[in-house]
Structure formats: structure tokens, C-alpha cells
Amino acid sequence: MNHWKFPVGTKLWKEFTRGTTRVETRFITKLLADDAAPGAWFYASFEWNSTQTDTTLASPGAGVPDANGTQHDIPSRANCRRCHEGVPGRVLGFQAISLDYAAPTGNLDLADTIGMNLLSAPPTAPSAGPYFPFPVAATTVDTAAFGYLHANCGGCHNPESPGFGHTPLDLRLDVTKLGTVQAVPAYATTVDINGSVGGLLGKIVDTQITDDSVMLIRMNAPAFPPKMPEIGTEIVDPDGQLTLRAWIDSL
Ligand code: HEC
Numbered sequence: 523m524n525h526w527k528f529p530v531g532t533k534l535w536k537e538f539t540r541g542t543t544r545v546e547t548r549f550i551t552k553l554l555a556d557d558a559a560p561g562a563w564f565y566a567s568f569e570w571n572s573t574q575t576d577t578t579l580a581s582p583g584a585g586v587p588d589a590n591g592t593q594h595d596i597p598s599r600a601n602c603r604r605c606h607e608g609v610p611g612r613v614l615g616f617q618a619i620s621l622d623y624a625a626p627t628g629n630l631d632l633a634d635t636i637g638m639n640l641l642s643a644p645p646t647a648p649s650a651g652p653y654f655p656f657p658v659a660a661t662t663v664d665t666a667a668f669g670y671l672h673a674n675c676g677g678c679h680n681p682e683s684p685g686f687g688h689t690p691l692d693l694r695l696d697v698t699k700l701g702t703v704q705a706v707p708a709y710a711t712t713v714d715i716n717g718s719v720g721g722l723l724g725k726i727v728d729t730q731i732t733d734d735s736v737m738l739i740r741m742n743a744p745a746f747p748p749k750m751p752e753i754g755t756e757i758v759d760p761d762g763q764l765t766l767r768a769w770i771d772s773l
């Protein structure tokens with residue numbers, strides 16, 4: 523349930539809109555059974571034209587800065603891999619923990635994937651009530667922070683990622699570690715734990731002085747040590763900052 527393995531032929535898309543302007547549609551497809559084999563997943567990105575009627579394949583080498591007159595950059599194919607190949611299954615969003623909610627009508631959720639018999643080993647859940655097999659035993663302040671870190675950072679910062687050896691930081695939710703706040707890896711590997719890289723000394727999450735948390739400093743650092751996430755961002759998300767500061771203040 524932490525890492526779904528998709529069948530050969532799987533196709534996934536993701537669309538980006540700025541205001542009302544459709545900017546980019548990303549596409550990945552699985553070509554080989556072994557996810558770790560070179561070329562097992564194919565990545566492509568399509569840029570929308572200004573009249574919003576058609577797309578063209580974006581340069582896989584360079585991407586497209588400021589696509590369609592917006593501040594949004596289309597990444598290079600090498601950067602697709604840097605984010606997506608930090609998890610064994612290569613898919614970063616379509617997963618059990620993120621689908622474990624009651625989706626609005628017309629959207630897919632975990633219960634639907636089970637109902638449609640899409641899972642070879644479906645999770646078991648409480649017999650009564652809605653089908654939520656993976657509740658997090660935490661306050662809404664904790665869960666908001668864990669969710670933010672999982673989606674924005676967990677793809678690179680998890681035990682299966684190539685960088686975990688030098689940076690043992692785990693910001694990805696693990697369905698077997700949800701029983702207490704302290705068991706959640708995003709807590710266990712950050713709270714009053716010393717940072718180990720980047721020349722920045724200090725606690726990754728500093729419960730005494732929130733602003734001294736290496737996590738927050740790295741998200742706001744302009745250049746060195748590299749800003750986190752290290753690629754794909756130009757503006758620090760103000761809502762994300764509020765979410766993380768509220769969590770650290772509460773500890
Ligand atoms: C900065 C990191 C980053 C880069 C670079 C990146 N992605 Fe993603 N991608 C994500 C994350 C995180 C998700 C899941 C959360 C979401 O959808 O917002 C995702 C989701 C997707 C999805 C939906 C399927 C899924 O994984 O759940 C597609 C398709 C996709 N990306 C394609 C691409 C392609 C193609 C490129 C390169 C042109 C690319 N991505 C570059 C981080 C990245």
C-alpha cells in the first residue's frame with residue numbers, strides 16, 4: 523500500500539492551469555514491467571497554445587521557461603526523473619494514502635478503486651462506516667503538516683530514494699506508521715534531530731525556536747544551501763509556510 527506497482531501500459535496525465543490559462547499537460551506511461559529498468563517509464567510534457575486549442579511537445583532537453591506567458595516553467599525530462607524516480611513505483615500522487623478520503627462525486631477515491639477491482643491486494647478497513655483504512659492518529663494541525671510534507675517533499679525524502687543514504691530524512695507518509703504522531707516518519711526524522719548536510723547546523727525541526735528550524739530555512743534559502751524543494755519552485759508557498767509554522771509552534 524505504500525508503493526503500488528502499476529501494469530505495463532498504464533498512462534497518467536496531470537494538467538496545469540494558471541488563472542484561467544491552460545499551460546501544460548504532463549504525461550507518463552509505463553513501458554517495461556521492471557520499474558527500475560532504464561526507460562521503464564516514459565515522461566513527456568505538452569505546452570498549450572495561446573488560443574487553448576492544441577498542444578505541442580515541450581523540449582525534453584530544456585523544458586520551457588515561462589510557458590504561455592505565465593511564470594510557470596515546464597521541466598526538462600531529466601527533472602521529471604529527479605522527482606519521479608525517488609519512489610520505486612515512479613508515480614507520486616495516485617496512491618493509497620492520497621486516495622483515502624471521500625472524493626466528491628465524479629472523482630476517484632480508494633473505495634472506488636476497490637469497488638472497481640483495480641487492486642490485487644486491497645486493504646482491509648473497519649466493517650462499519652466509510653472505507654478509510656489509513657487514519658492518522660493526530661490533530662488537524664499535525665495532519666495538515668504531514669500531508670504537505672508528504673506531497674511536496676516525500677517523493678525525494680523517503681527510505682527508498684537514492685539520496686536517503688546521505689540525507690536520512692523521511693517526509694513521506696507510511697501506512698504502517700500512522701499509530702501515533704511520534705511514529706510518523708516526518709516527525710521521527712525531524713523533531714529535535716540535527717540536520718546532516720548543506721553546511722547548516724541546527725535541528726531540522728526546532729521546537730524551541732521555530733524560525734531556527736533547518737526545514738524552514740532551507741525552504742526560504744535563495745541559493746545556498748539549495749532551496750527546498752531543490753527544483754521546480756520559484757516562489758515559497760505562503761500557505762505551506764503557515765501550515766508548517768503552526769505545526770512546529772504546536773510541538
Ligand atoms: C519538482 C518535482 C517534480 C517534477 C520536476 C515533476 N513532477 Fe510530476 N509530480 C510531482 C508530484 C509531487 C506529483 C504528485 C502530486 C501532484 O500531482 O501534485 C506529480 C504527479 C505527476 C503526474 C500524475 C501521476 C502521478 O505521479 O500521480 C504526472 C503524469 C506527472 N507528474 C508527470 C511529470 C512529467 C512528465 C514531468 C516532467 C516534464 C514531471 N512530472 C516533473 C513532482 C514532480
Ligand code: HEC
Binds near residue numbers: 604674685716740753
Ligand atoms: C527533487 C528532490 C527533492 C525534493 C522534492 C525535496 N528535497 Fe530536500 N533535499 C534533497 C537533496 C538531494 C538533499 C541533500 C542535498 C542538500 O542538502 O542540498 C536535500 C536536503 C534537505 C534538507 C537537509 C537535511 C539535513 O540533514 O540537513 C532538508 C531539511 C530538506 N531537504 C527539506 C525538504 C523539504 C521541507 C522539502 C519539501 C518542501 C524538500 N526537502 C523537497 C532533495 C529534495
